[in-house]
Amino acid sequence: MDSEALRHCIEDDLKNGYRPFLVVGNAGDVSTGAVDKLDRIGAVCKAYGLWFHLDGAYGIPAAALPEFQGLFTGIDQADSIALDPHKWLYNPLEVGCTLVKDPKHLVGTYSSHPDYYHFGNGEDDQVLNFYEYGLQNSRGFRALKVWLTLRQAGRSGYMHMIAEDIRLSRLLFDLADKHPELEALTQSLSIATFRYVPAGTPWDAQYLNELNEALLNDLQEGGELFLSNAVIHEMYCLRACIVNFRTSQKDIEEIIGIVAREGTRVHETLQEKGAARRR
Numbered sequence: 001m002d003s004e005a006l007r008h009c010i011e012d013d014l015k016n017g018y019r020p021f022l023v024v025g026n027a028g029d030v031s032t033g034a035v036d037k038l039d040r041i042g043a044v045c046k047a048y049g050l051w052f053h054l055d056g057a058y059g060i061p062a063a064a065l066p067e068f069q070g071l072f073t074g075i076d077q078a079d080s081i082a083l084d085p086h087k088w089l090y091n092p093l094e095v096g097c098t099l100v101k102d103p104k105h106l107v108g109t110y111s112s113h114p115d116y117y118h119f120g121n122g123e124d125d126q127v128l129n130f131y132e133y134g135l136q137n138s139r140g141f142r143a144l145k146v147w148l149t150l151r152q153a154g155r156s157g158y159m160h161m162i163a164e165d166i167r168l169s170r171l172l173f174d175l176a177d178k179h180p181e182l183e184a185l186t187q188s189l190s191i192a193t194f195r196y197v198p199a200g201t202p203w204d205a206q207y208l209n210e211l212n213e214a215l216l217n218d219l220q221e222g223g224e225l226f227l228s229n230a231v232i233h234e235m236y237c238l239r240a241c242i243v244n245f246r247t248s249q250k251d252i253e254e255i256i257g258i259v260a261r262e263g264t265r266v267h268e269t270l271q272e273k274g275a276a277r278r279r
């Protein structure tokens with residue numbers, strides 16, 4: 001997010017009689033893992049008195065690593081952060097969390113005391129009723145798995161696993177970069193994006209998009225590996241987001257070989273089809 005553009009949007013809204021109240025920053029973009037300049041967005045929010053929410057569904061756990069302190073500077077200015085422990089805290093699906101700086105906003109928003117609720121909490125016995133902190137009334141004990149995994153792995157265990165995922169993602173990017181028929185595009189947090197570009201003539205942009213989309217479908221159906229996709233500056237590319245502590249260096253090296261092999265095969269098939277159409 002361009003914080004100057006944000007400022008202009010807010011000014012425009014105010015001039016036109018709208019009342020902005022919320023800014024959502026990205027702390028780990030879905031496609032590339034990019035992180036906004038949180039301190040700059042935080043400063044704009046402060047200047048205009050706006051709620052600053054962070055979408056950290058995937059990326060926020062990386063903020064625990066010392067080497068990422070700089071990337072996440074300004075995280076402390078957020079009023080709320082969305083976090084999915086089923087992503088980079090390795091929990092089973094699903095458990096979505098919102099962290100808020102000041103819980104009184106939740107109680108102020110969600111708490112209600114209809115006649116048919118009687119919890120008998122007087123002044124002396126302060127009871128935590130979770131229905132007062134969110135939309136849900138009846139709720140299952142999803143929090144158990146989050147708590148248990150935090151207890152089991154601990155902060156240092158998480159830091160270790162997350163750092164390893166990032167290392168593997170960087171390795172994948174570097175191997176793609178070195179490979180003559182792969183083009184490495186982006187790397188941030190544990191997401192690397194790249195695409196297959198056949199040797200030879202400079203291929204046109206549309207053909208490379210078709211080729212990589214067909215390649216991704218084949219890879220997914222092939223069952224050897226599972227990559228997803230991203231579209232970056234109109235380039236269709238393959239996306240690897242590593243959030244599994246079982247992913248190994250051997251897996252990463254094999255991905256390169258499989259993508260290159262299948263890329264060649266899909267390219268040949270498309271070329272043959274093109275030639276047949278021209279005949």
Ligand SMILES: *Cc1c(COP(=O)(O)O)cnc(C)c1O
Pocket residue numbers: 028029030055056057058059084096
């Ligand atoms: C996954 C993701 C979401 C959506 O979260 P769900 O738990 O699938 O609803 C939103 N934002 C980001 C950045 C994500 O990575």
